Amino acid sequence: MGVRIVAAIMAITGIVMMAYADNFHTDSIIGVAFAVGSASTSALYKVLFKMFLGSANFGEAAHFVSTLGFFNLIFVSFTPVILYFTKVEHWSSFAALPWGYLCGMAGLWLAFNILVNVGVVLTYPILISIGTVLSVPGNAAVDLLKQEVIFNVVRLAATIVICIGFLLMLLPEEWDEITLRFINSLKEKKSEEHVEDITDSSVHLRTRSRANGTVSIPLA
Numbered sequence: 001m002g003v004r005i006v007a008a009i010m011a012i013t014g015i016v017m018m019a020y021a022d023n024f025h026t027d028s029i030i031g032v033a034f035a036v037g038s039a040s041t042s043a044l045y046k047v048l049f050k051m052f053l054g055s056a057n058f059g060e061a062a063h064f065v066s067t068l069g070f071f072n073l074i075f076v077s078f079t080p081v082i083l084y085f086t087k088v089e090h091w092s093s094f095a096a097l098p099w100g101y102l103c104g105m106a107g108l109w110l111a112f113n114i115l116v117n118v119g120v121v122l123t124y125p126i127l128i129s130i131g132t133v134l135s136v137p138g139n140a141a142v143d144l145l146k147q148e149v150i151f152n153v154v155r156l157a158a159t160i161v162i163c164i165g166f167l168l169m170l171l172p173e174e175w176d177e178i179t180l181r182f183i184n185s186l187k188e189k190k191s192e193e194h195v196e197d198i199t200d201s202s203v204h205l206r207t208r209s210r211a212n213g214t215v216s217i218p219l220a
Contacts, residue, residue, distance in 0.1 A: 003168050010165030017158035048118075054167070061118050099117060126170065133166045 019032045049064075071077040119128050138157055 003171055007165040007168035010168070013041065014158040014162035014165065015039075017154055017161065021155040021158065022154060039102050058121050061121050063115050065113060069110075075113065129166075129170050133163055136162050136166075 015035050074200055080089065084091055116128055136159055140155070186189075
């Protein structure tokens, strides 16, 4: 549990460092709040998914993704409409909307959910987690190449901190006991090799003594 807390703190620290790299503008602070809320909600979703479904098979995972998309279509679609009629958001003409970016984001988000929920059934969960970790430096590389974002030292450190925090989340619950057992096994193996070396040297000394016709008493 302690490692999970440290990993969460490191992830939040990385997000705050990202905002610091943007000089803490008002939009950056709002973005940090949304990012932390999104990460917390995503973590809650994954915990509830594991709690209620557990190790789902391919059919159950496909049914879950379909049901999730249906409920998103029904309930989430009303959110922008409500914001529009309550004058919170002001829409411009539909021709001015970036439909290419919106459709691309929706397609990538759909592919992400399918790969995460169905890929866990088809392959090892560790591979899905590593793919999620690689998305952080991947997004940074896209920003650097396409948007020409200045990737300073703070932003690089924030990316590394976020990746380390995510990798800590991949550690098993008994990681400390497993590490201690591994260290003890290495110590026992070294001690056994040391005893074997002493035994071999003692046998070699006795053989040479007999060949020379002398008697030698090896030290214990």
